[in-house]
Amino acid sequence: TRALQPAQADRSKVYVADLESTVHYTLRVEAGRPAVLAGAQLAALKCYVATLAKYFPGRPSVQTFLQSLDSWLRNWTEPELPRSALKEAVKNKEDASPAAVLPTNVTWVGCRGSEPHFRGYPCGLWTIFHLLTVQAAQGGPDEELPLEVLNTMRCYVKHFFGCQECAQHFEAMAAKSMDQVKSRREAVLWLWSHHNEVNARLAGGDTEDPQFPKLQWPPPDMCPQCHREERGVHTWDEAAVLSFLKEHFSLGNLYLDHAI
Ligand code: FAD
Structure with a gap:
Protein backbone atom coordinates (compact mmCIF):
# COMPACT_ATOMS: atom_id res chain seq x y z
CA THR A 1 0.00 0.00 0.00
CA ARG A 2 1.30 3.39 -0.90
CA ALA A 3 0.75 6.20 1.56
CA LEU A 4 -0.43 9.58 0.38
CA GLN A 5 2.33 11.95 -0.58
CA PRO A 6 2.77 14.84 1.82
CA ALA A 7 2.16 18.34 0.54
CA GLN A 8 5.62 19.24 1.77
CA ALA A 9 8.08 17.05 3.63
CA ASP A 10 9.74 18.32 6.77
CA ARG A 11 13.31 19.21 5.81
CA SER A 12 14.55 18.67 9.35
CA LYS A 13 13.74 14.95 9.01
CA VAL A 14 15.35 12.06 7.15
CA TYR A 15 12.82 9.77 5.47
CA VAL A 16 13.23 6.00 5.26
CA ALA A 17 11.39 6.04 1.90
CA ASP A 18 14.19 8.16 0.37
CA LEU A 19 16.86 5.84 1.75
CA GLU A 20 15.20 2.62 0.61
CA SER A 21 14.34 4.08 -2.80
CA THR A 22 17.99 5.03 -3.24
CA VAL A 23 19.34 1.63 -2.22
CA HIS A 24 16.80 -0.03 -4.54
CA TYR A 25 17.87 2.24 -7.42
CA THR A 26 21.59 1.66 -6.87
CA LEU A 27 21.35 -2.13 -6.64
CA ARG A 28 18.61 -2.92 -9.10
CA VAL A 29 18.98 -0.14 -11.68
CA GLU A 30 22.50 1.33 -11.74
CA ALA A 31 24.41 -1.83 -10.79
CA GLY A 32 22.24 -3.81 -13.22
CA ARG A 33 23.21 -1.73 -16.26
CA PRO A 34 26.48 -3.40 -17.34
CA ALA A 35 26.03 -6.84 -18.94
CA VAL A 36 28.93 -8.13 -16.84
CA LEU A 37 30.64 -6.74 -13.76
CA ALA A 38 34.36 -7.42 -13.34
CA GLY A 39 37.56 -5.93 -11.95
CA ALA A 40 37.32 -2.58 -10.17
CA GLN A 41 33.63 -2.26 -10.98
CA LEU A 42 32.79 -5.58 -9.30
CA ALA A 43 35.02 -4.63 -6.36
CA ALA A 44 33.13 -1.31 -6.08
CA LEU A 45 29.79 -3.12 -5.87
CA LYS A 46 31.08 -5.58 -3.25
CA CYS A 47 32.48 -2.70 -1.23
CA TYR A 48 29.23 -0.72 -1.44
CA VAL A 49 27.09 -3.65 -0.31
CA ALA A 50 29.53 -4.52 2.51
CA THR A 51 29.34 -0.92 3.76
CA LEU A 52 25.54 -0.94 3.61
CA ALA A 53 25.41 -4.29 5.44
CA LYS A 54 27.65 -2.84 8.13
CA TYR A 55 26.18 0.62 8.65
CA PHE A 56 22.79 1.02 6.96
CA PRO A 57 20.20 1.40 9.72
CA GLY A 58 17.41 -0.35 7.83
CA ARG A 59 14.25 -2.06 8.97
CA PRO A 60 14.83 -5.72 9.92
CA SER A 61 13.73 -7.13 6.55
CA VAL A 62 15.95 -4.62 4.73
CA GLN A 63 18.90 -5.47 6.95
CA THR A 64 18.36 -9.17 6.24
CA PHE A 65 18.25 -8.35 2.52
CA LEU A 66 21.57 -6.47 2.72
CA GLN A 67 23.28 -9.08 4.91
CA SER A 68 22.31 -11.91 2.61
CA LEU A 69 23.33 -10.00 -0.52
CA ASP A 70 26.66 -9.18 1.14
CA SER A 71 27.38 -12.81 1.94
CA TRP A 72 26.28 -13.88 -1.52
CA LEU A 73 28.70 -11.37 -3.10
CA ARG A 74 31.52 -12.42 -0.78
CA ASN A 75 31.01 -15.98 -1.94
CA TRP A 76 31.09 -14.92 -5.59
CA THR A 77 34.77 -15.50 -6.25
CA GLU A 78 34.67 -15.77 -10.03
CA PRO A 79 36.23 -12.79 -11.84
CA GLU A 80 33.04 -11.95 -13.69
CA LEU A 81 29.52 -11.43 -12.41
CA PRO A 82 26.91 -11.57 -15.19
CA ARG A 83 23.92 -9.26 -14.91
CA SER A 84 21.53 -12.24 -14.89
CA ALA A 85 23.13 -13.60 -11.69
CA LEU A 86 23.05 -10.20 -9.99
CA LYS A 87 19.39 -9.69 -10.98
CA GLU A 88 18.53 -12.99 -9.31
CA ALA A 89 20.52 -12.12 -6.18
CA VAL A 90 18.77 -8.76 -5.67
CA LYS A 91 15.28 -10.27 -5.81
CA ASN A 92 13.23 -10.15 -2.64
CA LYS A 93 12.86 -13.34 -0.62
CA GLU A 94 9.52 -12.75 1.06
CA ASP A 95 9.04 -16.39 2.03
CA ALA A 96 12.48 -16.86 3.55
CA SER A 97 12.73 -16.90 7.31
CA PRO A 98 13.58 -14.21 8.19
CA ALA A 99 12.23 -12.40 5.12
CA ALA A 100 14.75 -10.46 3.03
CA VAL A 101 12.91 -7.55 1.41
CA LEU A 102 13.98 -4.25 -0.08
CA PRO A 103 10.90 -2.45 -1.50
CA THR A 104 10.91 -2.41 -5.28
CA ASN A 105 9.34 0.97 -5.90
CA VAL A 106 10.74 4.45 -5.86
CA THR A 107 9.00 6.97 -3.61
CA TRP A 108 10.68 10.30 -2.88
CA VAL A 109 9.57 12.16 0.22
CA GLY A 110 12.30 14.48 1.55
CA CYS A 111 13.96 14.23 -1.89
CA ARG A 112 10.79 14.89 -3.87
CA GLY A 113 11.22 17.64 -6.46
CA SER A 114 8.60 20.14 -7.54
CA GLU A 115 8.82 18.45 -10.98
CA PRO A 116 9.75 14.82 -11.71
CA HIS A 117 13.09 15.78 -13.34
CA PHE A 118 14.28 17.62 -10.22
CA ARG A 119 15.93 16.06 -7.13
CA GLY A 120 15.04 12.40 -6.43
P1 FAD B 1 21.10 17.81 -2.76
O1 FAD B 1 22.29 18.64 -3.01
O2 FAD B 1 20.94 16.57 -3.55
O3 FAD B 1 21.07 17.46 -1.21
C1 FAD B 1 20.18 16.48 -0.69
C2 FAD B 1 19.82 16.83 0.73
O4 FAD B 1 20.98 16.76 1.55
C3 FAD B 1 19.32 18.26 0.92
O5 FAD B 1 17.93 18.31 0.70
C4 FAD B 1 19.68 18.55 2.35
O6 FAD B 1 18.70 17.99 3.22
C5 FAD B 1 20.97 17.78 2.54
N1 FAD B 1 22.18 18.57 2.36
C6 FAD B 1 22.39 19.60 1.51
N2 FAD B 1 23.65 20.05 1.63
C7 FAD B 1 24.25 19.27 2.55
C8 FAD B 1 25.55 19.24 3.13
N3 FAD B 1 26.50 20.10 2.77
N4 FAD B 1 25.82 18.30 4.07
C9 FAD B 1 24.87 17.42 4.47
N5 FAD B 1 23.62 17.41 3.96
C10 FAD B 1 23.31 18.33 3.02
N6 FAD B 1 24.62 17.96 -10.30
C11 FAD B 1 25.12 18.73 -11.30
O7 FAD B 1 24.34 19.39 -12.00
N7 FAD B 1 26.48 18.80 -11.50
C12 FAD B 1 27.37 18.10 -10.75
O8 FAD B 1 28.57 18.15 -10.97
C13 FAD B 1 26.85 17.26 -9.71
N8 FAD B 1 27.68 16.49 -8.97
C14 FAD B 1 27.15 15.61 -8.06
C15 FAD B 1 28.00 14.74 -7.38
C16 FAD B 1 27.49 13.79 -6.50
C17 FAD B 1 28.40 12.85 -5.79
C18 FAD B 1 26.08 13.71 -6.30
C19 FAD B 1 25.50 12.67 -5.38
C20 FAD B 1 25.23 14.58 -6.96
C21 FAD B 1 25.76 15.52 -7.85
N9 FAD B 1 24.93 16.39 -8.56
C22 FAD B 1 25.44 17.22 -9.52
C23 FAD B 1 23.50 16.49 -8.21
C24 FAD B 1 23.27 17.63 -7.23
O9 FAD B 1 24.33 17.72 -6.26
C25 FAD B 1 21.98 17.44 -6.43
O10 FAD B 1 21.97 16.17 -5.82
C26 FAD B 1 20.72 17.58 -7.26
O11 FAD B 1 20.73 18.79 -7.97
C27 FAD B 1 19.46 17.57 -6.35
O12 FAD B 1 19.58 18.65 -5.44
P2 FAD B 1 18.75 18.77 -4.12
O13 FAD B 1 18.16 20.13 -4.06
O14 FAD B 1 17.79 17.65 -3.98
O15 FAD B 1 19.81 18.70 -2.91
Whole structure:
Protein backbone atom coordinates (compact mmCIF):
# COMPACT_ATOMS: atom_id res chain seq x y z
CA THR A 1 0.00 0.00 0.00
CA ARG A 2 1.30 3.39 -0.90
CA ALA A 3 0.75 6.20 1.56
CA LEU A 4 -0.43 9.58 0.38
CA GLN A 5 2.33 11.95 -0.58
CA PRO A 6 2.77 14.84 1.82
CA ALA A 7 2.16 18.34 0.54
CA GLN A 8 5.62 19.24 1.77
CA ALA A 9 8.08 17.05 3.63
CA ASP A 10 9.74 18.32 6.77
CA ARG A 11 13.31 19.21 5.81
CA SER A 12 14.55 18.67 9.35
CA LYS A 13 13.74 14.95 9.01
CA VAL A 14 15.35 12.06 7.15
CA TYR A 15 12.82 9.77 5.47
CA VAL A 16 13.23 6.00 5.26
CA ALA A 17 11.39 6.04 1.90
CA ASP A 18 14.19 8.16 0.37
CA LEU A 19 16.86 5.84 1.75
CA GLU A 20 15.20 2.62 0.61
CA SER A 21 14.34 4.08 -2.80
CA THR A 22 17.99 5.03 -3.24
CA VAL A 23 19.34 1.63 -2.22
CA HIS A 24 16.80 -0.03 -4.54
CA TYR A 25 17.87 2.24 -7.42
CA THR A 26 21.59 1.66 -6.87
CA LEU A 27 21.35 -2.13 -6.64
CA ARG A 28 18.61 -2.92 -9.10
CA VAL A 29 18.98 -0.14 -11.68
CA GLU A 30 22.50 1.33 -11.74
CA ALA A 31 24.41 -1.83 -10.79
CA GLY A 32 22.24 -3.81 -13.22
CA ARG A 33 23.21 -1.73 -16.26
CA PRO A 34 26.48 -3.40 -17.34
CA ALA A 35 26.03 -6.84 -18.94
CA VAL A 36 28.93 -8.13 -16.84
CA LEU A 37 30.64 -6.74 -13.76
CA ALA A 38 34.36 -7.42 -13.34
CA GLY A 39 37.56 -5.93 -11.95
CA ALA A 40 37.32 -2.58 -10.17
CA GLN A 41 33.63 -2.26 -10.98
CA LEU A 42 32.79 -5.58 -9.30
CA ALA A 43 35.02 -4.63 -6.36
CA ALA A 44 33.13 -1.31 -6.08
CA LEU A 45 29.79 -3.12 -5.87
CA LYS A 46 31.08 -5.58 -3.25
CA CYS A 47 32.48 -2.70 -1.23
CA TYR A 48 29.23 -0.72 -1.44
CA VAL A 49 27.09 -3.65 -0.31
CA ALA A 50 29.53 -4.52 2.51
CA THR A 51 29.34 -0.92 3.76
CA LEU A 52 25.54 -0.94 3.61
CA ALA A 53 25.41 -4.29 5.44
CA LYS A 54 27.65 -2.84 8.13
CA TYR A 55 26.18 0.62 8.65
CA PHE A 56 22.79 1.02 6.96
CA PRO A 57 20.20 1.40 9.72
CA GLY A 58 17.41 -0.35 7.83
CA ARG A 59 14.25 -2.06 8.97
CA PRO A 60 14.83 -5.72 9.92
CA SER A 61 13.73 -7.13 6.55
CA VAL A 62 15.95 -4.62 4.73
CA GLN A 63 18.90 -5.47 6.95
CA THR A 64 18.36 -9.17 6.24
CA PHE A 65 18.25 -8.35 2.52
CA LEU A 66 21.57 -6.47 2.72
CA GLN A 67 23.28 -9.08 4.91
CA SER A 68 22.31 -11.91 2.61
CA LEU A 69 23.33 -10.00 -0.52
CA ASP A 70 26.66 -9.18 1.14
CA SER A 71 27.38 -12.81 1.94
CA TRP A 72 26.28 -13.88 -1.52
CA LEU A 73 28.70 -11.37 -3.10
CA ARG A 74 31.52 -12.42 -0.78
CA ASN A 75 31.01 -15.98 -1.94
CA TRP A 76 31.09 -14.92 -5.59
CA THR A 77 34.77 -15.50 -6.25
CA GLU A 78 34.67 -15.77 -10.03
CA PRO A 79 36.23 -12.79 -11.84
CA GLU A 80 33.04 -11.95 -13.69
CA LEU A 81 29.52 -11.43 -12.41
CA PRO A 82 26.91 -11.57 -15.19
CA ARG A 83 23.92 -9.26 -14.91
CA SER A 84 21.53 -12.24 -14.89
CA ALA A 85 23.13 -13.60 -11.69
CA LEU A 86 23.05 -10.20 -9.99
CA LYS A 87 19.39 -9.69 -10.98
CA GLU A 88 18.53 -12.99 -9.31
CA ALA A 89 20.52 -12.12 -6.18
CA VAL A 90 18.77 -8.76 -5.67
CA LYS A 91 15.28 -10.27 -5.81
CA ASN A 92 13.23 -10.15 -2.64
CA LYS A 93 12.86 -13.34 -0.62
CA GLU A 94 9.52 -12.75 1.06
CA ASP A 95 9.04 -16.39 2.03
CA ALA A 96 12.48 -16.86 3.55
CA SER A 97 12.73 -16.90 7.31
CA PRO A 98 13.58 -14.21 8.19
CA ALA A 99 12.23 -12.40 5.12
CA ALA A 100 14.75 -10.46 3.03
CA VAL A 101 12.91 -7.55 1.41
CA LEU A 102 13.98 -4.25 -0.08
CA PRO A 103 10.90 -2.45 -1.50
CA THR A 104 10.91 -2.41 -5.28
CA ASN A 105 9.34 0.97 -5.90
CA VAL A 106 10.74 4.45 -5.86
CA THR A 107 9.00 6.97 -3.61
CA TRP A 108 10.68 10.30 -2.88
CA VAL A 109 9.57 12.16 0.22
CA GLY A 110 12.30 14.48 1.55
CA CYS A 111 13.96 14.23 -1.89
CA ARG A 112 10.79 14.89 -3.87
CA GLY A 113 11.22 17.64 -6.46
CA SER A 114 8.60 20.14 -7.54
CA GLU A 115 8.82 18.45 -10.98
CA PRO A 116 9.75 14.82 -11.71
CA HIS A 117 13.09 15.78 -13.34
CA PHE A 118 14.28 17.62 -10.22
CA ARG A 119 15.93 16.06 -7.13
CA GLY A 120 15.04 12.40 -6.43
CA TYR A 121 17.89 9.94 -6.84
CA PRO A 122 20.94 12.29 -6.65
CA CYS A 123 19.46 13.79 -3.48
CA GLY A 124 18.99 10.27 -2.11
CA LEU A 125 22.57 9.33 -2.94
CA TRP A 126 23.98 12.28 -0.98
CA THR A 127 21.62 11.47 1.89
CA ILE A 128 22.66 7.81 2.06
CA PHE A 129 26.35 8.64 2.21
CA HIS A 130 25.94 11.39 4.81
CA LEU A 131 23.98 8.89 6.87
CA LEU A 132 26.66 6.21 6.44
CA THR A 133 29.53 8.54 7.41
CA VAL A 134 27.60 9.50 10.55
CA GLN A 135 26.65 5.90 11.42
CA ALA A 136 30.31 4.88 11.02
CA ALA A 137 31.34 7.72 13.34
CA GLN A 138 28.78 6.74 16.02
CA GLY A 139 30.44 3.47 16.90
CA GLY A 140 33.96 2.17 16.80
CA PRO A 141 37.26 3.94 17.35
CA ASP A 142 37.42 7.30 15.61
CA GLU A 143 40.87 6.76 14.10
CA GLU A 144 40.12 3.29 12.73
CA LEU A 145 39.36 3.02 9.00
CA PRO A 146 38.60 6.74 8.66
CA LEU A 147 38.11 6.46 4.90
CA GLU A 148 35.93 3.35 4.88
CA VAL A 149 32.68 5.08 3.89
CA LEU A 150 34.23 7.85 1.77
CA ASN A 151 36.19 5.35 -0.30
CA THR A 152 33.04 3.31 -0.79
CA MET A 153 31.26 6.41 -2.06
CA ARG A 154 34.19 7.38 -4.27
CA CYS A 155 34.22 3.94 -5.91
CA TYR A 156 30.44 3.73 -6.23
CA VAL A 157 30.20 7.17 -7.84
CA LYS A 158 33.13 6.49 -10.16
CA HIS A 159 31.86 3.13 -11.39
CA PHE A 160 28.07 3.39 -11.27
CA PHE A 161 26.64 6.88 -10.83
CA GLY A 162 24.73 7.58 -14.05
CA CYS A 163 25.57 11.29 -14.06
CA GLN A 164 29.06 11.15 -15.56
CA GLU A 165 29.73 14.84 -15.25
CA CYS A 166 28.89 14.60 -11.53
CA ALA A 167 31.16 11.59 -11.16
CA GLN A 168 34.07 13.45 -12.76
CA HIS A 169 33.59 16.47 -10.51
CA PHE A 170 33.37 14.28 -7.43
CA GLU A 171 36.45 12.26 -8.37
CA ALA A 172 38.43 15.49 -8.82
CA MET A 173 37.42 16.65 -5.31
CA ALA A 174 38.23 13.25 -3.85
CA ALA A 175 41.64 13.06 -5.52
CA LYS A 176 42.51 16.51 -4.18
CA SER A 177 41.84 16.09 -0.48
CA MET A 178 40.16 12.86 0.62
CA ASP A 179 43.44 11.31 1.75
CA GLN A 180 43.84 14.07 4.34
CA VAL A 181 40.92 12.65 6.31
CA LYS A 182 42.36 11.07 9.44
CA SER A 183 39.30 10.15 11.52
CA ARG A 184 35.67 9.15 11.15
CA ARG A 185 34.65 12.57 12.48
CA GLU A 186 36.72 14.24 9.78
CA ALA A 187 35.05 12.00 7.20
CA VAL A 188 31.61 13.32 8.25
CA LEU A 189 32.89 16.89 7.91
CA TRP A 190 34.72 16.24 4.62
CA LEU A 191 31.52 15.05 2.97
CA TRP A 192 29.51 17.94 4.45
CA SER A 193 31.97 20.62 3.28
CA HIS A 194 32.41 19.12 -0.19
CA HIS A 195 28.66 18.78 -0.63
CA ASN A 196 28.46 22.49 0.20
CA GLU A 197 31.11 23.15 -2.44
CA VAL A 198 28.89 21.37 -4.97
CA ASN A 199 25.85 23.35 -3.74
CA ALA A 200 27.74 26.61 -4.27
CA ARG A 201 28.81 25.59 -7.77
CA LEU A 202 25.28 24.57 -8.79
CA ALA A 203 23.35 27.45 -7.16
CA GLY A 204 21.26 29.33 -9.69
CA GLY A 205 21.95 26.79 -12.46
CA ASP A 206 19.34 24.98 -14.54
CA THR A 207 19.43 21.74 -12.51
CA GLU A 208 18.31 23.67 -9.43
CA ASP A 209 14.73 23.05 -8.36
CA PRO A 210 13.31 26.59 -7.95
CA GLN A 211 11.41 25.40 -4.90
CA PHE A 212 14.61 24.00 -3.34
CA PRO A 213 17.33 26.58 -3.94
CA LYS A 214 20.89 25.37 -3.31
CA LEU A 215 21.98 26.60 0.10
CA GLN A 216 25.04 26.43 2.23
CA TRP A 217 23.68 23.75 4.51
CA PRO A 218 22.49 23.65 7.28
CA PRO A 219 21.01 27.15 6.90
CA PRO A 220 20.86 29.38 10.00
CA ASP A 221 17.22 28.57 10.73
CA MET A 222 18.07 24.85 10.97
CA CYS A 223 21.24 25.33 12.96
CA PRO A 224 21.86 28.85 14.30
CA GLN A 225 24.83 27.68 16.39
CA CYS A 226 26.58 26.33 13.26
CA HIS A 227 27.07 29.87 11.93
CA ARG A 228 29.51 32.50 13.13
CA GLU A 229 30.65 35.85 11.98
CA GLU A 230 34.21 36.94 12.44
CA ARG A 231 34.99 40.54 11.48
CA GLY A 232 32.01 40.58 9.16
CA VAL A 233 32.97 37.30 7.46
CA HIS A 234 30.84 34.17 7.71
CA THR A 235 32.51 31.11 9.21
CA TRP A 236 31.27 27.72 10.33
CA ASP A 237 31.54 26.43 13.86
CA GLU A 238 32.68 22.96 12.84
CA ALA A 239 32.13 21.42 16.28
CA ALA A 240 28.52 22.62 16.17
CA VAL A 241 28.16 21.38 12.58
CA LEU A 242 29.44 17.94 13.59
CA SER A 243 26.95 17.73 16.47
CA PHE A 244 24.18 18.86 14.15
CA LEU A 245 25.07 16.25 11.49
CA LYS A 246 25.28 13.49 14.11
CA GLU A 247 21.82 14.42 15.31
CA HIS A 248 20.29 14.96 11.86
CA PHE A 249 21.56 11.63 10.50
CA SER A 250 20.83 9.66 13.68
CA LEU A 251 18.39 6.78 14.09
CA GLY A 252 16.11 9.04 16.11
CA ASN A 253 15.65 11.35 13.12
CA LEU A 254 14.65 8.64 10.61
CA TYR A 255 10.95 8.72 9.77
CA LEU A 256 8.88 5.92 8.38
CA ASP A 257 6.06 8.26 7.27
CA HIS A 258 5.17 7.60 3.67
CA ALA A 259 7.36 4.50 3.63
CA ILE A 260 6.50 2.11 0.85
P1 FAD B 1 21.10 17.81 -2.76
O1 FAD B 1 22.29 18.64 -3.01
O2 FAD B 1 20.94 16.57 -3.55
O3 FAD B 1 21.07 17.46 -1.21
C1 FAD B 1 20.18 16.48 -0.69
C2 FAD B 1 19.82 16.83 0.73
O4 FAD B 1 20.98 16.76 1.55
C3 FAD B 1 19.32 18.26 0.92
O5 FAD B 1 17.93 18.31 0.70
C4 FAD B 1 19.68 18.55 2.35
O6 FAD B 1 18.70 17.99 3.22
C5 FAD B 1 20.97 17.78 2.54
N1 FAD B 1 22.18 18.57 2.36
C6 FAD B 1 22.39 19.60 1.51
N2 FAD B 1 23.65 20.05 1.63
C7 FAD B 1 24.25 19.27 2.55
C8 FAD B 1 25.55 19.24 3.13
N3 FAD B 1 26.50 20.10 2.77
N4 FAD B 1 25.82 18.30 4.07
C9 FAD B 1 24.87 17.42 4.47
N5 FAD B 1 23.62 17.41 3.96
C10 FAD B 1 23.31 18.33 3.02
N6 FAD B 1 24.62 17.96 -10.30
C11 FAD B 1 25.12 18.73 -11.30
O7 FAD B 1 24.34 19.39 -12.00
N7 FAD B 1 26.48 18.80 -11.50
C12 FAD B 1 27.37 18.10 -10.75
O8 FAD B 1 28.57 18.15 -10.97
C13 FAD B 1 26.85 17.26 -9.71
N8 FAD B 1 27.68 16.49 -8.97
C14 FAD B 1 27.15 15.61 -8.06
C15 FAD B 1 28.00 14.74 -7.38
C16 FAD B 1 27.49 13.79 -6.50
C17 FAD B 1 28.40 12.85 -5.79
C18 FAD B 1 26.08 13.71 -6.30
C19 FAD B 1 25.50 12.67 -5.38
C20 FAD B 1 25.23 14.58 -6.96
C21 FAD B 1 25.76 15.52 -7.85
N9 FAD B 1 24.93 16.39 -8.56
C22 FAD B 1 25.44 17.22 -9.52
C23 FAD B 1 23.50 16.49 -8.21
C24 FAD B 1 23.27 17.63 -7.23
O9 FAD B 1 24.33 17.72 -6.26
C25 FAD B 1 21.98 17.44 -6.43
O10 FAD B 1 21.97 16.17 -5.82
C26 FAD B 1 20.72 17.58 -7.26
O11 FAD B 1 20.73 18.79 -7.97
C27 FAD B 1 19.46 17.57 -6.35
O12 FAD B 1 19.58 18.65 -5.44
P2 FAD B 1 18.75 18.77 -4.12
O13 FAD B 1 18.16 20.13 -4.06
O14 FAD B 1 17.79 17.65 -3.98
O15 FAD B 1 19.81 18.70 -2.91
